[in-house]
Amino acid sequence: xxxxxxxxxxxxxxxxxxxxxxxxxxxxxxxxxxxxxxxxxxxxxxxxxxxxxxxxxxxxxxxxxxxxxxxxxxxxxxxxxxxxxxxxxxxxxxxxxxxxxxxxxxxxxxxxxxxxxxxxxxxxxxxxxxxxxxxxxxxxxxxxxxxxx
Amino acid sequence: xxxxxxxxxxxxxxxxxxxxxxxxxxxxxxxxxxxxxxxxxxxxxxxxxxxxxxxxxxxxxxxxxxxxxxxxxxxxxxxxxxxxxxxxxxxxxxxxxxxxxxxxxxxxxxxxxxxxxxxxxxxxxxxxxxxxxxxxxxxxxxxxxxxxxxxxxxxxxxxxxxxxxxxxxxxxxxxxx
Numbered sequence: 001x002x003x004x005x006x007x008x009x010x011x012x013x014x015x016x017x018x019x020x021x022x023x024x025x026x027x028x029x030x031x032x033x034x035x036x037x038x039x040x041x042x043x044x045x046x047x048x049x050x051x052x053x054x055x056x057x058x059x060x061x062x063x064x065x066x067x068x069x070x071x072x073x074x075x076x077x078x079x080x081x082x083x084x085x086x087x088x089x090x091x092x093x094x095x096x097x098x099x100x101x102x103x104x105x106x107x108x109x110x111x112x113x114x115x116x117x118x119x120x121x122x123x124x125x126x127x128x129x130x131x132x133x134x135x136x137x138x139x140x141x142x143x144x145x146x147x148x149x
Numbered sequence: 150x151x152x153x154x155x156x157x158x159x160x161x162x163x164x165x166x167x168x169x170x171x172x173x174x175x176x177x178x179x180x181x182x183x184x185x186x187x188x189x190x191x192x193x194x195x196x197x198x199x200x201x202x203x204x205x206x207x208x209x210x211x212x213x214x215x216x217x218x219x220x221x222x223x224x225x226x227x228x229x230x231x232x233x234x235x236x237x238x239x240x241x242x243x244x245x246x247x248x249x250x251x252x253x254x255x256x257x258x259x260x261x262x263x264x265x266x267x268x269x270x271x272x273x274x275x276x277x278x279x280x281x282x283x284x285x286x287x288x289x290x291x292x293x294x295x296x297x298x299x300x301x302x303x304x305x306x307x308x309x310x311x312x313x314x315x316x317x318x319x320x321x322x323x324x325x326x
Contacts, residue, residue, distance in 0.1 A: 008178035010189035040205040046271040056270035060204035089200045090166045105273040108289040115311045135309045145271040
């Protein structure tokens with residue numbers, strides 16, 4: 001059985017549901033965590049295509065605008081996002097950003113063009129270009145949610 | 150319930166690895182590592198779990214759903230599938246053809262009864278209706294209660310002429326934070 005504070009790391013798997021952590025529970029945690037890691041986005045960002053400051057940013061490497069990629073406005077309804085070459089986890093293990101997939105949706109927001117399509121171009125492993133356009137009136141700025149893997 | 154977990158529910162996005170037992174200075178007792186990997190969980194194992202779980206908890210969607218508009222009856226849209234970090238499916242409302250709103254509770258409790266706001270910060274919508282037509286789905290974050298928490302998402306579906314599309318089927322994903 002587990003011994004709580006009397007069994008520091010490496011701690012033995014076992015015990016009860018109340019005071020232990022069984023091999024079966026650990027196996028389930030490991031499998032589910034691996035599954036979630038396999039499909040979780042690297043980052044999700046909400047931004048306006050006419051502004052270089054994101055509205056919201058959550059990512060595996062951090063949360064908040066200070067962690068966000070660099071945004072560069074290229075024109076009306078046209079913006080580029082550049083992530084850092086590598087990021088570190090909390091234990092200083094660095095890994096390179098390698099973006100392979102992305103999905104984007106335009107929002108309807110006050111002051112912005114309605115009914116826009118958001119088109120994503122993967123320009124490199126860490127750079128994405130997003131263009132927004134109304135199918136009838138053409139290019140227009142919009143708020144966008146972008147998720148990348 | 151006799152325990153309150155460390156940190157906040159995952160959809161708040163505030164948990165670091167330490168909330169899961171990680172620590173950058175964590176060590177195995179007396180620096181003696183795992184004797185039997187089949188029965189022991191080492192400090193290194195635990196820290197990797199903590200860091201990876203913190204990473205995916207930051208970015209996992211609060212909810213993923215597929216719904217179908219009912220503009221024939223007309224009636225509120227049907228939620229075909231719903232997966233979420235907590236709670237039951239949101240309340241659907243039909244505003245017009247290809248135009249629906251979903252309202253979540255605004256706050257939810259995790260499995261241990263810890264309650265936290267579910268403030269929607271991002272959303273994507275993709276039309277999955279079969280056929281050759283190209284449709285556009287847009288989202289709008291709404292604060293119906295005017296309490297500073299976005300708890301609703303309005304989805305509109307239009308065609309290439311920006312005309313409302315009836316009876317569309319849409320996949321909607323939302324993130325909170």
